[in-house]
Every structure is written in structure tokens, then in C-alpha cells.
Amino acid sequence: MTTTLQALLSGRDWLLADGATGTNLFNMGLESGEAPELWNLAAPEKVRALYDGSIGAGSDLFLTNSFGGNASRLRLHDADGQVRELNRIAAAIGREAADAAGRPVVVAGSMGPTGEIMAPLGPLTVEAAAEMFEEQARGLLEGGADVLWVETISAPDEFEAAARGIARTGAPWVGTMSFDTAGRTMMGVTSGDMVRLVAGLAHQPLAFGANCGVGASDLLRTVLGMAAARPALPIVAKGNAGIPKFVDGHIHYDGTPELMADYALLARDCGAKIIGGCCGTTPAHLAAMRRALETTEPGPAPDLATISARLGEFSSGSDGMEPEGSGGGRERRRRRG
Numbered sequence: 001m002t003t004t005l006q007a008l009l010s011g012r013d014w015l016l017a018d019g020a021t022g023t024n025l026f027n028m029g030l031e032s033g034e035a036p037e038l039w040n041l042a043a044p045e046k047v048r049a050l051y052d053g054s055i056g057a058g059s060d061l062f063l064t065n066s067f068g069g070n071a072s073r074l075r076l077h078d079a080d081g082q083v084r085e086l087n088r089i090a091a092a093i094g095r096e097a098a099d100a101a102g103r104p105v106v107v108a109g110s111m112g113p114t115g116e117i118m119a120p121l122g123p124l125t126v127e128a129a130a131e132m133f134e135e136q137a138r139g140l141l142e143g144g145a146d147v148l149w150v151e152t153i154s155a156p157d158e159f160e161a162a163a164r165g166i167a168r169t170g171a172p173w174v175g176t177m178s179f180d181t182a183g184r185t186m187m188g189v190t191s192g193d194m195v196r197l198v199a200g201l202a203h204q205p206l207a208f209g210a211n212c213g214v215g216a217s218d219l220l221r222t223v224l225g226m227a228a229a230r231p232a233l234p235i236v237a238k239g240n241a242g243i244p245k246f247v248d249g250h251i252h253y254d255g256t257p258e259l260m261a262d263y264a265l266l267a268r269d270c271g272a273k274i275i276g277g278c279c280g281t282t283p284a285h286l287a288a289m290r291r292a293l294e295t296t297e298p299g300p301a302p303d304l305a306t307i308s309a310r311l312g313e314f315s316s317g318s319d320g321m322e323p324e325g326s327g328g329g330r331e332r333r334r335r336r337g
Helices: 005-013 022-027 036-042 042-057 073-074 080-099 126-143 156-167 192-197 216-228 257-270 283-295 306-311
Strands: 061-063 104-113 147-155 174-179 207-212 236-241 244-247 249-254 271-276
Touching: 005 104, 005 244, 022 036, 022 042, 036 271, 042 061, 042 080, 042 244, 042 283, 042 306, 061 080, 061 147, 073 080, 073 126, 080 104, 080 126, 104 174, 126 147, 126 156, 147 156, 156 174, 156 192, 174 236, 192 207, 207 216, 207 271, 216 236, 216 257, 216 283, 236 257, 257 271, 257 283, 257 306, 271 283
Parallel strands: 061 104, 104 147, 147 174, 174 207, 207 236, 236 271
Antiparallel strands: 244 249
């Protein structure tokens, strides 16, 4: 059975995804340290406003407020017994918003990392992680998610565990990793490694790519690396709205709507088909991205000099494809939004 996402992918040259979850919820009053997923029960009207903001700005798909909705992360808030319920409600609110849009809009059930280190370096086995992802996936599907969306993963074993857990539900899915350490994920995965990882999965995603990371320039360098491998699946680009800065006690991303509009055009030219924003990206950014994609013809794939000139310098001199140890400094991975 063809999903809404598959139908849109087959009929369009590009799709606009959503922006940040955390940034927009913080703007609505979410406190630092508070679990956004608890707002699915406590403040459903604000979660609906989050989704409506993306839809109103022109997004073809949006991610549910369930990034940290697995048992491991919810345990930190004494809510690990509410995994199915919190995820179901996150998707159900999204289903209502999408059905009211008056056009096809995909509800993508967000599934972030467990927050634990995978064995043998840490305590989490692939099977235990797969069970956590399966539990979360079933809640999202019960709520009406069209597709499951695994994001901000850094370890290949955890990505495989997510694919295994989702396979048990039979649901379609998309997967992205965060390349934030001199062109690699925190656990050393390069853009080429991810292409090979995805190609070897038994339960193939509908699309794959990169999200979050450092800045938009770095993310597009990763997308270029993925496109160079000529993958069979569409590529996803969800870059941050500029670089985070600490201003007046809050994290502020310096990317303007104009910069993110340029990023969207470059992402398309780099080979991405699903284009959205991550941390710092608001509906104003999304609306500018949509206008740019609709009114500007595609161009040739940009070189690195063009990307850095238009979006800002890269955070390191390495794209991650050199031998281990030859790249730039290490950056801390952040939560999406």
C-alpha cells in the first residue's frame, strides 16, 4: 500500500519538512529540563500550535512531539510507563492537524536516540534498543502516524536497532543521523558509511539523510558526500538555522529566514529531496524556504567554496572522509530542536 510520503515523493521534485521542535516549544514556555513529550498530555493545544505552525508555513510533513519518547529517556522523568500513551497522543494531535490542512501532509512519528551507549562500550544491547524503538513505534502508529522518523542517531548499532524494532511493526520509516564531529557522527560514522549502512538494512527506509549537527554548511557537505555515493533512496537534509549563540541566558540560532531560504536551494542542488530545518528553525524560516523552492529553478551541485560563501564557514576542515584522526575538533551532539 502506497503511503502519503511515497505518493508525494513520486510526484514532486522536493518536499518541505518542518523545523525545530524544542526551539518552538521553548518559545511557547517550555522550561529547560522539562520533557517536551509530557506536554502531549499537559498542553495539547500548544503541541497542536507547533504542528499548525509548520503546516501554515507550507511544510509537506512534520515530526511529532515525541523525540525523547522512548522508555530510556522518559525514565529520567518517571514517565517510562507512559511510552505508548505519550507517543499515541503526540501522533493523534498530529493526525488531527494534518487532516484539517486541506492538502496532503505527512505525520512523521519522531523517534530520537535512547540516550544510552550501545554495547560493548555501554550497557545497551541491540535487542534491548530494538524493543524500546518498537514500543515507541507502536504508540505512534496507534495515534495515526503515516511514517516513523528516526533522527539524530550517532551509533550505527542504534540505527540498526531502530530499523529492527520498526520492522516488527511493518511500518514505513525514514532515518537520519547527526554528523557533528568534523564530518562524522559522535560515534565515527561518515556520510559514505551511512549510505552503506542503509543499503544493508533488511527493512529499508523510504529515505535517509542528516539532521542537526553543527551548522547548515557542515550538513550540506555531508549531503554532498551522500549524493556522491549515488544511493538508491531519496536524501533528507534538516540543518540547523545557523550557529547557536548564548544570548541573554538563552540559546539563540543566528540563521535568518533569508539564510535558510538559501540553504534550502543549496540543499536541493546538493541532491536532497526532503528539505527542512532543525534547531532554531521557526515557521518564518520555513515560509521563506518554501517561497525560495517554489520560485527558483534548480542549479548545478555547488562546490564547497560556494556553500561556505553563502552559508558561512565550515566548523572544521574535514568532511569526515579522511582517515580517523586527520579531521578537525570534536563537537558535542545536541538534542534536536
